[in-house]
Amino acid sequence: MPRSDLDERLARLANDDFVARLYSRDASLWSADPATQVAIRERLGWLDLPQTMTGAIDGLRAFAEEVREAGFRDAVLLGMGGSSLSPRVLAETIGIAPGYPSLTVLDTTDPATILTLERGLDLTRALFIVSSKSGATIEALSLFAYFRERLRAVKAGSEGENFIAITDEGTALQALAREHGFRRVFLNPSDVGGRFSALSYFGMLPAALIGADLGLLLRRASAMAALCAASAVAENPGVRLGATLGELALAGRDKPTLLLSPALESLGGWLEQMLAESTGKDGRGILPIGGEPPATPEVYGDDRFFVHLGLGEDTSADGALEALGRAGHPVVRLRLEDPYDLGAEFYRWEVATATAGAILGINPFDEPNVAESKANTEKLLDIYRAEGALPEGAPALSEDGVAVFADGSPGDLAGAFTSLLRRLRAGGYLALAAYLPETPSMRAALQSMRLAIRDATKAATTPGFGPRYLHSTGQFHKGGPANGVFLLLTIDGAEDAPVPGEPYTFAVLRRAQALGDLEALRRRGLPVLRLHLQTDVEGGLARVGGALDAALRAG
Numbered sequence: 119m120p121r122s123d124l125d126e127r128l129a130r131l132a133n134d135d136f137v138a139r140l141y142s143r144d145a146s147l148w149s150a151d152p153a154t155q156v157a158i159r160e161r162l163g164w165l166d167l168p169q170t171m172t173g174a175i176d177g178l179r180a181f182a183e184e185v186r187e188a189g190f191r192d193a194v195l196l197g198m199g200g201s202s203l204s205p206r207v208l209a210e211t212i213g214i215a216p217g218y219p220s221l222t223v224l225d226t227t228d229p230a231t232i233l234t235l236e237r238g239l240d241l242t243r244a245l246f247i248v249s250s251k252s253g254a255t256i257e258a259l260s261l262f263a264y265f266r267e268r269l270r271a272v273k274a275g276s277e278g279e280n281f282i283a284i285t286d287e288g289t290a291l292q293a294l295a296r297e298h299g300f301r302r303v304f305l306n307p308s309d310v311g312g313r314f315s316a317l318s319y320f321g322m323l324p325a326a327l328i329g330a331d332l333g334l335l336l337r338r339a340s341a342m343a344a345l346c347a348a349s350a351v352a353e354n355p356g357v358r359l360g361a362t363l364g365e366l367a368l369a370g371r372d373k374p375t376l377l378l379s380p381a382l383e384s385l386g387g388w389l390e391q392m393l394a395e396s397t398g399k400d401g402r403g404i405l406p407i408g409g410e411p412p413a414t415p416e417v418y419g420d421d422r423f424f425v426h427l428g429l430g431e432d433t434s435a436d437g438a439l440e441a442l443g444r445a446g447h448p449v450v451r452l453r454l455e456d457p458y459d460l461g462a463e464f465y466r467w468e469v470a471t472a473t474a475g476a477i478l479g480i481n482p483f484d485e486p487n488v489a490e491s492k493a494n495t496e497k498l499l500d501i502y503r504a505e506g507a508l509p510e511g512a513p514a515l516s517e518d519g520v521a522v523f524a525d526g527s528p529g530d531l532a533g534a535f536t537s538l539l540r541r542l543r544a545g546g547y548l549a550l551a552a553y554l555p556e557t558p559s560m561r562a563a564l565q566s567m568r569l570a571i572r573d574a575t576k577a578a579t580t581p582g583f584g585p586r587y588l589h590s591t592g593q594f595h596k597g598g599p600a601n602g603v604f605l606l607l608t609i610d611g612a613e614d615a616p617v618p619g620e621p622y623t624f625a626v627l628r629r630a631q632a633l634g635d636l637e638a639l640r641r642r643g644l645p646v647l648r649l650h651l652q653t654d655v656e657g658g659l660a661r662v663g664g665a666l667d668a669a670l671r672a673g
Contacts, residue, residue, distance in 0.1 A: 402478050
């Protein structure tokens, strides 16, 4: 992007009085429709969170001490998307203070993951945080039902003291917490949307439980908020970043590739949701590419630019960034002095996302296609309740324990990949949607596949584990540019666990979520290949990788 284009955009934002209008909650920045403007104004409470949450610090610290004194060794957060991503970042980046409970974020419906976690817990000394803005998130409520049943077996009548909730006023979760005697319910400001909630109770309560310095975290956020509210557009850290994101997207560079210091790795998932779910609408959007090690410039297309977030004195990416810049790829560099600068970065990127949304002409505060996938899942579960089976259809072929669900007659597994890759266009991307256990070996297999695709085709790839990705890139898949191709991986699995109160299990719920997403993609005519690993999951995934390599070699 020529420097003059960014300068022109910044001048237009200044002339439009963008900063003052943002902080006065002028919803016309994003929509001319009166009803949409009302909905937007009801989601702008994040602008004031650094100040408003400062008043909650003492209460959060006192509750964290209560939890320690009660003898809890583990805290397990049951949530999805905006309820789970910032706590994961805070725990993995700041770490657990001595003497405080460990924090595990359970944002999956994979039964093997659930059972593995359960086996490692002393349930009587585990605090479960049921976290959902809507109070109706199927994953969080199903996980609550499961662990409540397990606790009833060892603490009949008093299991509620092992649960707390974070939700909005008046939700079903608030009523459920009252019914089951939860230890506490924290009511979040209702004008804060899920992915903009990192600095609200959704992020700050888990941070308190692990002994983070909330005062320092919020002071850093407040300092960034003051800069964003008072600075002229050209020097405004949030608005300038948003203008860069928006202007580059308009120029075709709509895939910011995140190069993060190793200690900041988990921040990539939060940024992915913030940008992809906020902007992937009306055929437009910004698709972050995270978790991809840097390569030489020639393997990237001109749809990329690079954002480096460095921690402290880390210079490990400097050489790669300099080579990318010399090759003509735009590079943005940001630096965090220490992990507590996360408070500032959360706020900076929220302002940047709001700014980019205004430039792209979309409403960054809703997520219509996430709701669509949820509705598809519920419809499929209703079928299961009535018939005892999900409607999956017959595979086109089955090869070495891998069932191939594809249009036409691909011939073999490599042929199925060849057909899919032929639909991949310049400037497009390939999404690897994996309804698999998120183990190191599974992550390594997906990483190997995505790098092979990148190096052979220059295409960007987004690996995601289901159902988590449904709450982030899932919105972009259906609402953003129609230039994605999709590989959806499902399994039978050797283990399963019941969902109490329902006739289905977690494996059935996971399959329904995968099939619901598949239906949404097909309804839009998007190219999608579903591969079902029937028996040996790791061996099947290796065979899938081999078939992909064969298809890439064949061109």
